[in-house]
Every structure is written in structure tokens, then in C-alpha cells.
Amino acid sequence: MSSATFSADWLGLREPFDAAARSRAAARLQLDARLAALRPATGTPWRVIDLACGTGANQRWLSPRLPGPQQWLMVDHDDALLRRIPEPGEGVDVVRQRLDLMASLETLPWHAAHLVTASALLDLVGEAWLHRLVAACARHRVALLMSLSVDGRHRWTPEAPGDGEVGLLFAAHQRRDKGLGAALGAKAVATLLPALRHAGYQVRQARSDWMVDGRRHTTDRHLMGSLIDGMADAAVEQAPERTDALRGWQSRRGELVAQTRLRVGHVDVLAWPG
């Protein structure tokens, strides 16, 4: 088991693609209307817990959509990332808390929260942890917004030899234990939904795919290059005997970046007590 670490550079690279994907999903989730319906009583600020907040991308995207004043509890085990969360805008208070979600999930102030949210977390967690999350939310009837969970789809246009093999090895690598149990990877949302329904939640889901177009902009090319390198490294770790072939795929894919489109499948889930 190795604890998951994420660089602030990587989180910054993905943030605009996350934001665009979430905005498309928000319309399909009817997120604004649902958040308005969940709004706390007049005079009470939203109390939101952001699990595995990194540098705060989730709060930056979601705060403008929450009507009224807000208090955010931003939780991560990586102090360096927590320190990079910028001061929020008017009407939003942020408290940063360093915490290992495996050891201490239940110690969070669930009783006081109106909304628990996370982005790009669920595919890292194991099944038992997911059930602990649902139990903690259900006990206090807290709404959930879980964004940007990968669902295993990678569509390269044009395709290239090796895409399939790398995709399978990458998916296997994703299921390794990252400190929160054997990771569910692409199965995270399919595991979460029935658990939420069983706990009495109403559930909506919508695709929040990354659309990366190497023909478009340098930011697309940077993200795609970083994804190719990350996928190749993971695949090599998973199948070291295939190193030459996998490094071949990496360099072929790298040369094609400026003419390639890549769609990476993600799903957003919104749930509230029925």
C-alpha cells in the first residue's frame, strides 16, 4: 500500500478541465435548482465539508453556486496542499484541517454539515471506506456532491496501437491501495449509487468527462502529455516485463499530441436524503 500524493502542479493543470466538465454535468444534474432546494434556513450559513480538498479546486468551483454565506471545512492529509488554498472571496469562510480520512473520517462534524463534497476522490477509495462515508452522511442526513470520479473510459481520436493494453494496465494500477483500502477505481460510482439508495437517498448522476483537444491549446497539450506519461509509468509499474512496448506507446502517443483528442470518462453524483 502506498499513500496517494498529488502535486499542486498536477492539480492546477487539471483544474480548468475539471471545471468545464463539471459545468456541463451541472446542467444535467439540475444542480443549481437542487442546491437552492437544499439551502439552509435564512440566516444560517451553508456548512460544507470538502473531503480530500487538495488546493481547493472544488470550493472554487462550487462556492459561486451556493446561494448565501458559507463555512467550508477543507480536509486533506497533505499539509503542503492545504497551505496553498487561497483566501476565499466575500461571504465564504474556510477552515483547513489536516486529517487522514482513513483513520479519522468519523471524527468530522457530520452533525453540523449541510453538504459533504469531494472531487476526484472516490476512485481512490475502497469499498469499506465508501460504506463508512455513506453511513456517516446517512446518520446525519447530509447531502452529498461527489464529482469527477473516473469511470474507466478513455477515447483516443485517432486511436494508436497499444491504447487498449495501456488502458487495461492503467485501470489495474488504479485499483491499488492508495491508503483508503483497495481502490475501487472505475467501479466507485457503481458501488456508491446502490449504497446511497439503500440508505434512503435520492440520487442523480451525470457524466463529467474531460474533453482534451491537442489541436486546440497548449493547456490541452500539457494535460494530454502529462496523462500519457502518467499512464505509461503506471502501466510499466504494473507490467515491468512489457516496458519496451509500453515506452514505445508513450513516445508514439507523445508525438501525436498536437493532432489528438482525448475523452476521459468521469461521473458526478448528487444525492440528498429522501
Ligand SMILES: C[S@@+](CC[C@H](N)C(=O)[O-])C[C@H]1O[C@@H](n2cnc3c(N)ncnc32)[C@H](O)[C@@H]1O
Ligand atoms: C486527485 S486529488 C483531488 C484534490 C482536489 N479535490 C481537487 O479536485 O483538485 C486527491 C486528494 O486526496 C487527498 N488524499 C488522498 N488520500 C487521503 C487520505 N487518506 N486522507 C486525506 N486526504 C487524502 C490527496 O492529498 C489529494 O489532495
